[in-house]
Amino acid sequence: MAQLTLKNLGKSFDDTDVIRDLSLDVADGELVCLLGPSGSGKSTVLRMVGGFETPNRGAILIDGEDVTRVPPEKRPTGMVFQSHALWSHMSVAGNVAFGLKLRGLPKAQILDKVQEALALVGLEGYGERRVWQLSGGQQQRVAIARALVLEPKILLLDEPFASLDQHLRERLREELRDIQRRLGITTLFVTHGQDEALALADRIVVLRSGEIEQVASPDRMYRAPQTRFVAGFIGSMNFLPCDMRGGVSDHPLFTVRAAVSDGPVELAIRPEALTLLPASGTGARVHRVTDYGTHLLVDVDLPDGGRLKAMCPPSARYETGQEVAPGASHVALFRGDAKLAEVTVERRVADHV
Amino acid sequence: MTAIDPTTLSAEVPVHRTKRPDWLGLALALALGIVVVIPLLVVAIWAFAEVWRYPSLLPQEFGFRFWQATLARPDVWNAMSLSLRLSITVTLLSALICLPAAYAFARMDFPGRNVLFLSFLASHAFPKFGLLVAIAGIFLNLGLISTFWGVVLIQLVGTLMMMIWIPVAAFQNVDRAMEEAARDAGAGPIRVFWSVSLPQAAPTIFAAVLLSFVGTFYETEGAWLIGAPEIRTMPVLMITYINNQIVVQYGAVLSVLLWVPSFIALMFTRRLVGSGSFAKGFGV
Ligand SMILES: Nc1ncnc2c1ncn2[C@@H]1O[C@H](COP(=O)(O)OP(=O)(O)O)[C@@H](O)[C@H]1O
Ligand SMILES: [Mg+2]
Numbered sequence: 001m002a003q004l005t006l007k008n009l010g011k012s013f014d015d016t017d018v019i020r021d022l023s024l025d026v027a028d029g030e031l032v033c034l035l036g037p038s039g040s041g042k043s044t045v046l047r048m049v050g051g052f053e054t055p056n057r058g059a060i061l062i063d064g065e066d067v068t069r070v071p072p073e074k075r076p077t078g079m080v081f082q083s084h085a086l087w088s089h090m091s092v093a094g095n096v097a098f099g100l101k102l103r104g105l106p107k108a109q110i111l112d113k114v115q116e117a118l119a120l121v122g123l124e125g126y127g128e129r130r131v132w133q134l135s136g137g138q139q140q141r142v143a144i145a146r147a148l149v150l151e152p153k154i155l156l157l158d159e160p161f162a163s164l165d166q167h168l169r170e171r172l173r174e175e176l177r178d179i180q181r182r183l184g185i186t187t188l189f190v191t192h193g194q195d196e197a198l199a200l201a202d203r204i205v206v207l208r209s210g211e212i213e214q215v216a217s218p219d220r221m222y223r224a225p226q227t228r229f230v231a232g233f234i235g236s237m238n239f240l241p242c243d244m245r246g247g248v249s250d251h252p253l254f255t256v257r258a259a260v261s262d263g264p265v266e267l268a269i270r271p272e273a274l275t276l277l278p279a280s281g282t283g284a285r286v287h288r289v290t291d292y293g294t295h296l297l298v299d300v301d302l303p304d305g306g307r308l309k310a311m312c313p314p315s316a317r318y319e320t321g322q323e324v325a326p327g328a329s330h331v332a333l334f335r336g337d338a339k340l341a342e343v344t345v346e347r348r349v350a351d352h353v
Numbered sequence: 354m355t356a357i358d359p360t361t362l363s364a365e366v367p368v369h370r371t372k373r374p375d376w377l378g379l380a381l382a383l384a385l386g387i388v389v390v391i392p393l394l395v396v397a398i399w400a401f402a403e404v405w406r407y408p409s410l411l412p413q414e415f416g417f418r419f420w421q422a423t424l425a426r427p428d429v430w431n432a433m434s435l436s437l438r439l440s441i442t443v444t445l446l447s448a449l450i451c452l453p454a455a456y457a458f459a460r461m462d463f464p465g466r467n468v469l470f471l472s473f474l475a476s477h478a479f480p481k482f483g484l485l486v487a488i489a490g491i492f493l494n495l496g497l498i499s500t501f502w503g504v505v506l507i508q509l510v511g512t513l514m515m516m517i518w519i520p521v522a523a524f525q526n527v528d529r530a531m532e533e534a535a536r537d538a539g540a541g542p543i544r545v546f547w548s549v550s551l552p553q554a555a556p557t558i559f560a561a562v563l564l565s566f567v568g569t570f571y572e573t574e575g576a577w578l579i580g581a582p583e584i585r586t587m588p589v590l591m592i593t594y595i596n597n598q599i600v601v602q603y604g605a606v607l608s609v610l611l612w613v614p615s616f617i618a619l620m621f622t623r624r625l626v627g628s629g630s631f632a633k634g635f636g637v
Contacts, residue, residue: 052533072536079537085530089552098548099538143534150538 002063002153002186003028010057011044018044019210029184033197036207042190043158049188050079050156062153078152082159084143086131092142093127099150117149120179137168155187173199194234206230228334231268238308240267253284256331258341265340268332274310279325286322300326399605419602428590436587440569443508447565451516456546459524473517485578492579499583507575512565523557524550567618587611
């Protein structure tokens with residue numbers, strides 16, 4: 001199949017750098033998610049790969065072949081747009097068949113391939129329908145079939161499920177994952193939803209203002225974020241500002257020991273790494289308890305005015321206003337945007353009980 | 354229904370329904386109706402009147418005598434066929450020139466784009482007759498006066514605004530992603546225009562084509578100034594009748610005859626005007 005290489009890509013619009021210097025390798029059959037907040041340049045990268053934008057600097061290689069200046073109609077890429085972009089003046093089959101007709105395939109073969117592609121996305125028998133007679137999810141399936149039927153080397157998707165409701169989004173995500181696995185097609189998927197990236201990707205690329213913040217597997221991205229931005233962007237994270245003095249944090253509730261130079265830091269703690277024990281004299285009080293069935297999410301007001309989110313077992317009981325002693329099993333230390341250390345801490349409950 | 358994109362329909366502005374009757378609006382509509390309808394009615398009655406003397410409100414005798422007389426004249430049929438040939442030629446040529454130009458205006462950014470776009474519209478910003486006289490002078494030197502193609506050329510100018518402005522807006526309303534999806538599927542730029550942009554903009558463009566056909570069919574100033582004396586279109590013939598003959602009925606019959614194509618065209622366009630895409634056509 002195919003391999004995609006982006007080499008030192010740069011793109012400016014009206015003299016503003018949208019993509020600075022981006023390099024990335026996507027392996028054969030891999031599904032890579034470009035994840036980032038709106039405006040971070042995800043679509044621009046994808047559109048450069050598809051041939052809809054020309055990079056100002058750098059090169060795009062597919063299977064080692066430079067396609068940087070190749071127009072979209074000659075590129076071995078297939079794109080799925082957020083707005084589905086189906087041609088409403090054609091039937092569903094007409095949409096899927098369009099590219100095949102351009103290639104001058106014999107009629108019988110076109111029919112077969114269209115059938116096959118529609119079956120792949122679970123839309124057998126929908127060929128004669130008009131595009132607007134389909135639901136949003138079905139339309140996006142047709143768009144996927146339309147892209148896949150041309151057997152592109154690289155499949156590109158730009159937030160394809162963003163306009164669908166949560167439930168449908170999750171279902172289509174799984175279907176796409178299955179199809180992608182089955183065909184083994186190299187895929188670049190743009191999303192601003194971290195849950196989507198975590199669920200779909202072999203590797204996630206977090207983009208921020210046109211620069212790669214971190215590249216990692218979903219597991220690593222969640223458990224070992226390398227920058228404060230990634231730590232805050234993926235999943236939920238508590239950040240507690242304090243100072244390090246002589247290798248110990250001066251936070252009243254969390255004493256963290258780490259070989260870190262003196263100065264201000266932020267302690268980053270996942271809600272599920274927190275435990276709350278009943279205590280007095282800590283000044284930390286339960287603000288609100290939300291029961292999600294599988295777990296409780298407890299908001300805790302801290303004496304310094306900050307707030308913590310803690311994930312607790314559903315069997316636990318907390319009263320609003322109750323004083324608690326929070327303890328963390330895992331803490332990452334950030335200074336500015338950089339990660340300084342990652343530590344597993346002992347709890348210091350005993351003094352207060 | 355015509356093939357109108359459902360997305361343009363949903364974009365329609367909701368109609369406000371007030372419970373109180375809008376008296377001012379009603380009065381205005383009525384006044385307009387009287388001003389527009391009464392003359393038409395009078396002409397229509399004249400077309401079927403055989404005897405209509407002064408004090409009477411209605412003709413004393415109705416009949417088809419003048420219809421027979423008018424339709425028996427070979428110059429009427431010649432003018433009709435000439436008018437149709439002219440209008441079809443002008444509209445086709447105009448579409449051939451203007452639609453690709455409109456697409457370029459809508460989609461491409463080239464130096465002088467705005468100046469060129471304005472110059473297309475500018476021909477309508479000045480008193481038309483002055484322009485016509487100037488052009489007539491040029492045509493005289495070129496030997497185009499009183500020829501079919503001379504009239505075609507002058508009428509072509511008259512359709513430019515309609516055939517540029519409305520299609521530009523129509524093309525701008527076409528979802529760019531649709532065009533990009535076609536590129537992605539292997540279509541070159543010209544194929545994209547033909548297979549996606551044009552069909553997507555078709556309802557609105559069809560309205561523009563229809564309007565310029567009708568506009569050309571009824572155009573008189575250019576047709577008369579450039580075409581006379583050899584080229585006599587239906588409206589020119591009608592004016593000649595009214596000017597030269599005391600018999601009002603000839604003119605009236607012709608004018609009623611002339612309503613037919615415009616009425617049909619109007620019925621077509623009305624449905625399209627209703628769709629949001631046409632209304633947006635003027636929001637360049
Ligand atoms: N055609 C364009 N012209 C000018 N600026 C653009 C264009 N396309 C994108 N941008 C700018 O580039 C930045 C990145 O856009 P985009 O790649 O669409 O971000 P994302 O997909 O991550 O939301 C944005 O600030 C956007 O305004
Ligand atoms: Mg985007």
